[in-house]
Amino acid sequence: MSWFSFHGGHSGQFCAHAKGTLREVVERAIALGFTHYGLSEHAPRFRDVDLYPGEEALGTTGLERAFQAYVAEAIALRSEYGDRIELLIGFETETLPPVIWPDTMRRLREENPFDYMVGSVHDIDGRWVDFSRAETERLKADLGGPEALHLAWFQQMTAMVEALRPEVVGHIDLIRKFEPRGFAFGPRALLAAERLLEAVRATGGVLDLNCAPVRNGYGAAYPQPALLDMAERMGVGVTLGDDSHGPETVGVGLEASLAAAATAGYRSIQCLSAKRGWETVPIERVSRP
Numbered sequence: 001m002s003w004f005s006f007h008g009g010h011s012g013q014f015c016a017h018a019k020g021t022l023r024e025v026v027e028r029a030i031a032l033g034f035t036h037y038g039l040s041e042h043a044p045r046f047r048d049v050d051l052y053p054g055e056e057a058l059g060t061t062g063l064e065r066a067f068q069a070y071v072a073e074a075i076a077l078r079s080e081y082g083d084r085i086e087l088l089i090g091f092e093t094e095t096l097p098p099v100i101w102p103d104t105m106r107r108l109r110e111e112n113p114f115d116y117m118v119g120s121v122h123d124i125d126g127r128w129v130d131f132s133r134a135e136t137e138r139l140k141a142d143l144g145g146p147e148a149l150h151l152a153w154f155q156q157m158t159a160m161v162e163a164l165r166p167e168v169v170g171h172i173d174l175i176r177k178f179e180p181r182g183f184a185f186g187p188r189a190l191l192a193a194e195r196l197l198e199a200v201r202a203t204g205g206v207l208d209l210n211c212a213p214v215r216n217g218y219g220a221a222y223p224q225p226a227l228l229d230m231a232e233r234m235g236v237g238v239t240l241g242d243d244s245h246g247p248e249t250v251g252v253g254l255e256a257s258l259a260a261a262a263t264a265g266y267r268s269i270q271c272l273s274a275k276r277g278w279e280t281v282p283i284e285r286v287s288r289p
Helices: 022-031 059-081 101-110 133-143 146-164 187-203 212-216 225-234 254-263
Strands: 036-042 086-092 116-119 206-210 238-241 268-273 277-282
Touching (some): 022 059, 036 059, 036 268, 101 146, 116 146, 133 146, 146 187, 187 225, 225 254, 238 254
Parallel strands (some): 036 086, 238 268
Antiparallel strands (some): 268 277
């Protein structure tokens, strides 16, 4: 049996909105029987205006130092625990700074010995979409309403996938985080989502089946059933992501992600190995021990 996650592993040691140490995250993954576990710390921000809430004291220089310390610690932990778990070391992208983010994210990847990259978007034109309901509503109004917001989101996601070609494409419908249960994208947004999925398929990526919404009370796992059904019909692969932000959330909710894949008709889940690349695992072989 296999049990894995490739989006998460954030820790309070290197992420201001997470908890615990990276070692505690890894030890928790081992205790829970993970066979593979991906660490994907957030890319640093390079402008003060782009700092996450709580990062002001660190500043951009401190974030860059913390990111390099994360890489060093992850490598050391992979060596220490290599006989008990396969740790994959990656990072989670931003589309920041605006305009120059493709070169900035590519540089981070080229300068570090990463196994993979989680391609994520958390902003539209430098404005956060997932930190505050009020802030997201202001952005929605400024762009011209819900449809305009959703179109801008999927366009940004598509641009990120085409520019960076990430192995894992993170929470493709994060933009619905503050929408009510039962929310559905409109026809134009679904067409934009289809173009995104075409880009994922063309670049060889797989979707992050992300259980954070289930764990945090924001609804179904990302992507929502309508998008996951579309992805399955298009032949886009999926993998599991716990989006953990500390040892206490390692693996929490992943069963919901697995159930969502089965409901959408998936018969296999993709698992990443540093030596062998993506491996197709029959869904009945994916289970928490």
